[in-house]
Amino acid sequence: MxxxxxxxxxxxxxxxxxxxxxxxxxxxxxxxxxxxxxxxxxxxxxxxxxxxxxxxxxxxxxxxxxxxxxxxxxxxxxxxxxxxxxxxxxxxxxVQLPDSFIDVLACPNSNCISHHEPVDTRFYVKKKSTLKLKCHYCEKTFDHLFFSELD
Structure with missing residues (x-):
């Protein structure tokens, strides 16, 4: 064939x-x-x-x-x-999942300081298998699906 x-x-x-x-x-x-x-x-x-x-x-x-x-x-x-x-x-x-993402994504938490102060966003990879990211500033953890919808 x-x-x-x-x-x-x-x-x-x-x-x-x-x-x-x-x-x-x-x-x-x-x-x-x-x-x-x-x-x-x-x-x-x-x-x-x-x-x-x-x-x-x-x-x-x-x-x-x-x-x-x-x-x-x-x-x-x-x-x-x-x-x-x-x-x-x-x-x-x-592709390799890094340990952190700096100034790549916006935090889904609208109360996060990263939305109100001139700081670079920063997320740490907390779980690789189902990809969970933790915000450096508000310390909330989010499923990757929150981010894949962002423009």
Missing amino acids: QKKLQVEAIEHGSVIDHIPVQQGVKIIRFFNLTQTNEKITIGLNLATHTGQKKDLIKVENTFISDKQANQLALFAPHATINQIKDFKVVNKFQ
Whole structure:
């Protein structure tokens, strides 16, 4: 049986693979990928070799930084980043959830001081398996779903 590409190959850039279904569009918004002049290809609800579904994002002429890869873990903790040069994968790595996030997310607690003072938000990862984050300032712990809906 011949393999068929579901999403067009790119010559240079990054491929974010193994994104959970319905997270691809959130990642596009979170990283403002619609604000670039580079070609963005997004595949939603693509079939995997195991018969499950996934999302996929390809960004031409752009390489995902380590910091961005770590931020991706909020949406896709098992995502893989492929760096492409001349249509070949030259580097492949899995996102790693950092121990903390600084100035990446807004605290869902509207009474948190981070909404009223000029401070960088800071969250600590309290639980990796189901991703729970604790705010440095109000000390409240939140499920990752609170954050995945933020723009």
